[in-house]
Each structure stands twice: as C-alpha cells, then as structure tokens.
Amino acid sequence: MPITPFTRQQLLPQEETLEVMKQRGELFIGLPKETSFQERRICLTPDAVSSLVAHGHRVLMESGAGQTASYSDKEYSDAGAEITHDPKKVFGCPIILKVEPPTVKEIEMMNPETLLISALQLKTQKAEYFHALQSKKITALAFEFIKDIDGSYPAVKSLSEIAGTASVLIAAELMISQKLGKGLLFGNITGVPPTEVVIIGAGTAAEFAAKTAIGLGASVKVFDNSINKLRRLQNNLNQRIFTSTIQEKALLKSLMRCDVAIGAMRGKDRSPVIVTETMVERMKRGAVVIDISIDTGGCFETSEITTHEKPTFVKHNVTHYCVPNIPSRYSKTASLSISNIISPFLLQMAEDGGIESAMRCDAGLKNGVYMYHGRLTNRGVGEWFDIDSTDINLIMF
Structure with a gap:
C-alpha cells in the first residue's frame, strides 16, 4: 500500500475560510x-x-x-x-x-x-x-x-519641536528685558558680533532650537556625547556648525563666551547634570539659561523649577528660565x-x-x-x- 503524506480526511473538500470584514x-x-x-x-x-x-x-x-x-x-x-x-x-x-x-x-x-x-x-x-x-x-x-510608522514617538517629537523653537524666542525676550536683560538684540546685525548660543543635547528640541537661532543669525555651538546624534543634527540643518562631544574644558570655554545657554539633554530616568554651578559662576553677567529638560531634573546644577507666572530667577548674575511645560505657553x-x-x-x-x-x-x-x-x-x-x-x-x- 503506497504511503501518502495526506490523510483521507485532508483530501476531502474543505470549507473555505473567508476574512471577516x-x-x-x-x-x-x-x-x-x-x-x-x-x-x-x-x-x-x-x-x-x-x-x-x-x-x-x-x-x-x-x-x-x-x-x-x-x-x-x-x-x-x-x-x-x-x-x-x-x-x-x-x-x-x-x-x-x-x-x-x-x-x-x-x-x-x-x-x-x-x-x-x-x-x-x-x-x-x-x-x-x-x-x-x-x-x-x-x-x-x-x-x-504611541509610535508612528517609522518607530518614532510623534507626540513627544512634536512638543519637543515647540519647546526647542520657543526656547530661543524666550531667550530673545529675556535678553531685552528691562529688569534682567542686557539690551541685546538676538541675531546678527552688520558690524555687531552675532549672539552666541550654546546648546547642550542634540535631540529634536536641540535641533529646532539650533534652526531657530541660526535663522535669527546667531552663532551656534552644540554639545552632545552621541556622534550619531550630532551628525544627524548637522545633516538636518543642511549646514556645518560647531559640534563637539561634552568635554569640560571646551564646554566651559564656550559657556564663558555665550549669551544664551540651552539645556536639552535627556537621560533614562533623570537628565544628567552637565553644567556645574562653578561653570555657571564663570558665565557672562546677564547671560540667559533656558533649561528645557527641567521636567526630568534639568542639566544645569543651578536649575530650579519655575512657573509661567514667575518664570525666571537670577543666580550668579545669570538669568535662569526653568518652566517644565514650555509648550503650554503657546x-x-x-x-x-x-x-x-x-x-x-x-x-x-x-x-x-x-x-x-x-x-x-x-x-x-x-x-x-x-x-x-x-x-x-x-x-x-x-x-x-x-x-x-x-x-x-x-x-x-
């Protein structure tokens, strides 16, 4: 008797399974x-x-x-x-x-x-x-x-875009504030040195902060420990800017010269403290710090949570803006x-x-x-x- 791979039951006509709409x-x-x-x-x-x-x-x-x-x-x-x-x-x-x-x-x-x-x-x-x-x-x-088709998180990304763009606009306001500011116009006017901006982090918020600052004519420096993130940011900006891994000497030198410092560094649980209080002490008088990552602890040692009603405080002659929910302002x-x-x-x-x-x-x-x-x-x-x-x-x- 020949051996067949199918049983008699399997060879009989079967009911068709249709997809249920x-x-x-x-x-x-x-x-x-x-x-x-x-x-x-x-x-x-x-x-x-x-x-x-x-x-x-x-x-x-x-x-x-x-x-x-x-x-x-x-x-x-x-x-x-x-x-x-x-x-x-x-x-x-x-x-x-x-x-x-x-x-x-x-x-x-x-x-x-x-x-x-x-x-x-x-x-x-x-x-x-x-x-x-x-x-x-x-x-x-x-x-x-919630993830998108490309594996990104659309809500996080979108709100980070707002926070990054807003951080530069807020800094521009604070720089001309009568009480806190130095009366500097954010940008690059003929014959006047451009505003110097240091951005710590190279994620979505940092990228949009850099785009906005560059659009206003500022000189931008970005620090992050991920070369891949720095490379992606450079490519998305379509131009070469100063980028560096976080090395204390280079970062301190940039912070001492900058008019605005933006913290956009994230960590798994808490944002890493990148800028120490000693570094803040050596920043320019009237410089502005915008700590976007304050909702996860902040990456400036001097950062303290503030509110939309009272958004700033001054420490070591540096104006700090540390509101955790920046998109709600807009x-x-x-x-x-x-x-x-x-x-x-x-x-x-x-x-x-x-x-x-x-x-x-x-x-x-x-x-x-x-x-x-x-x-x-x-x-x-x-x-x-x-x-x-x-x-x-x-x-x-």
Missing part, C-alpha cells in the same frame, strides 16, 4: 476642561471635532474647555460638538480625551471600562493613580508612548499639534472597529496602551511603581 465603530468622546496647574492646551481643535462629527461620531465637551487655547464654545458648537456645564456628564462618556492625566477624583467620575487617552507624565505620577484606574477596569493610552500652537496627531488615530480606531480591533491592526497604537481593562501592561511603569504588570499580547481579547 472589520465592522466600523462609532465613537462617543468626552472632552473635559483641563484643571491641572498651568495647563492651557486642549486635545481637539474645532476643525478636528468637525471631522469626527462628519464621520458620524459624537463629541461631548465641557463648557470653556478650549478657552485657554483661544477657542470659544461657539466654535466647537458650530463644529458639531455638544456643550455641557456638567463635568460628570463629560467623564461619563465611553472615551475620555485629556492633555494632562486625570486626577483621582476625576477617575472616580468615570464609568467602568472607559477608554482614557491622555498624557501619562510618569515622573509626576503616584501609585494611587494606577490603583484608581485598576479599580474602574479602565483601558488607558499615553500620548508619549497653547494654541500646541493644541493644533496634539490635535493633528490624535484625530487621525481616533478616525482610524473607528474604521478598525474600536480600540480592541485597532490594537490588533496598529502596533504603534498598541504600544501606547499602559492599562488594559484594569491590568497594567507597561513593564517600565510597573517597575517604577512596584506594580505587577502583564504583557498585553497575553491578555488581549
């Missing part, structure tokens, strides 16, 4: 007012709301939520949003969209199994926040964890930027049939999930707060 979902999004100190941004602009409503989705918005970003209730109402004065109604929506993570009291107003999309801001959180999410079995996504620009990132994800989520299907279709979106039906799925967050975490691929429905 994805069912389009309808979103009901709650857009509450931001209550966190100094937060002026909003996640969706009226144009983004109009686009969502045109696709058959609902947006319920708390009255005045867009006011600090220069958007009126009427603009949102004309775009199709429903306006309410009751925050409980907004937090009762199946999807909550916020810039800042909600407080524990706000989480208490949410219904079980709600989908929360917001920033996480790991460094400012406490374990109670995650326990509150777990008690409501909430699925939560963090802006800063609330409308930052809101447009966040909205442009979030609204396409929302529309695609609906096309995919909801968050469950969307996570299967989009690995970048799935990377943004740190809480899935009340179970922590981000290992880094779990280790930070000593909370048990589970791989999301093992528990997805």
